[in-house]
Amino acid sequence: KAILGRNDHQAAHNREHFQSEGIFACNWISAPGSGKTRLLEALIEENWLRLPLYVLEGDQATQNDADRIKKAGAPVVQINTGSACHLDAQMVHLGLHKLNPTPNSVVMIENVGNMVCPTAFDLGEAVKIALVSATEGDDKPAKYPDLILTADLLVINKIDLIPYLDFDLDACLASVRKLKPNLPVFAVSAKTGEGLEALANWLQKEAIQAQ
Amino acid sequence: KAILGRNDHQAAHNREHFQSEGIFACNWISAPGSGKTRLLEALIEENWLRLPLYVLEGDQATQNDADRIKKAGAPVVQINTGSACHLDAQMVHLGLHKLNPTPNSVVMIENVGNMVCPTAFDLGEAVKIALVSATEGDDKPAKYPDLILTADLLVINKIDLIPYLDFDLDACLASVRKLKPNLPVFAVSAKTGEGLEALANWLQKEAIQAQ
């Protein structure tokens, strides 16, 4: 409880930073390997948002994701959390001082691959984006309700693989509706690009409003 | 630290329980949706272990996995952890008193889908089984090193999907070897059954030794 209190204090500080600079910050939360990095790579390469994109990468170990983001062409800082299972507001605060995003830009925060713990730690973001992938199965929303309940947006990724899976998109959407009826949902493939432009338009609209 | 100390005390109690009864207990740890439940379903249905199989299911919410295990034909108890991101030894202790596994049996503990936190909580098991699936990408061992470092066995699942993925099995194995050179690894498909009999034989051998 003390940990969360201290985190919320720092998160409020981050949020003030973002808001005073007109920066639109997103906290991407999902299981390991559901495609957070690949989605960011696609958004950066296609430049649909037509806004400066900055990335904060969170992982237990390695610079792998930051290297991929650098190759895609966006400024990025990698945070290694060690044994910690989530980014917290203090880590993000330190990361932001290295990243130095410009006013009216977009900061994408890719959290540690984890459907549970990151949902409890406010980073100061404007929106929490939950990601599930078709390969994980259609019952993940029901089984990890905090992920859905705390999300402002849900992205269902890897839809290109659905022909090879037992994934029932309608069942997945139904369990999402049961938990959070008005949650906006986009079904996409970071690989083929399907659905990405619509997602980018939603993000861009929110980003302009944040300016 | 106090939390881990109390957990270790209870874990030691669980371990005594198991050892005095000749029970072989496995703690299955992996990301959400990598196939823990499907693998257990297959092991139960095929009965390769030729030993009584009991299951303790851990999930934030729902009875979904326990229902699947019941349908497959094994006695099972579902533990719902609420917001907790991992099973702990006390939850397992309470679950065991409901499950009442017989002497010389096998208890499969399916942990909450999470590659990070469960690795830090001893449940009293004989072996920690780490599971990765090909759909998550080949860099997960490097990015989630605690999972590999604490594992007694690694299972790579969903190999049937490899033709449709960018998954480099050699790269995955190389990053595992870098962290833990002597870790036994099985590549399997819970869907097609490929590799499952070899995995079951390894488990059966360990189970007999535990009796």
Ligand SMILES: Nc1nc2c(ncn2[C@@H]2O[C@H](COP(=O)(O)OP(=O)(O)OP(=O)(O)O)[C@@H](O)[C@H]2O)c(=O)[nH]1
């Ligand atoms: N077929 C297909 N594969 C995808 C898609 N998106 C990502 N992948 C693949 O899924 C694997 C994992 O993708 P990542 O982008 O590393 O996933 P992540 O969520 O960033 O993983 P962590 O950062 O470790 O939590 C990689 O092999 C990707 O190429 C998709 O839409 N379709």
Ligand SMILES: Nc1nc2c(ncn2[C@@H]2O[C@H](COP(=O)(O)OP(=O)(O)OP(=O)(O)O)[C@@H](O)[C@H]2O)c(=O)[nH]1
């Ligand atoms: N193609 C293929 N699909 C699989 C395989 N194993 C599991 N699946 C599918 O992957 C999805 C997730 O499987 P689960 O067994 O629910 O995964 P889990 O690890 O138990 O998930 P959690 O308990 O939520 O962490 C389901 O749609 C399964 O049918 C496999 O070997 N091949």
Ligand SMILES: [Mg+2]
């Ligand atoms: Mg990533």
Ligand SMILES: [Mg+2]
């Ligand atoms: Mg399961």
Ligand SMILES: [Zn+2]
């Ligand atoms: Zn955690």
Ligand SMILES: [Zn+2]
């Ligand atoms: Zn007891």
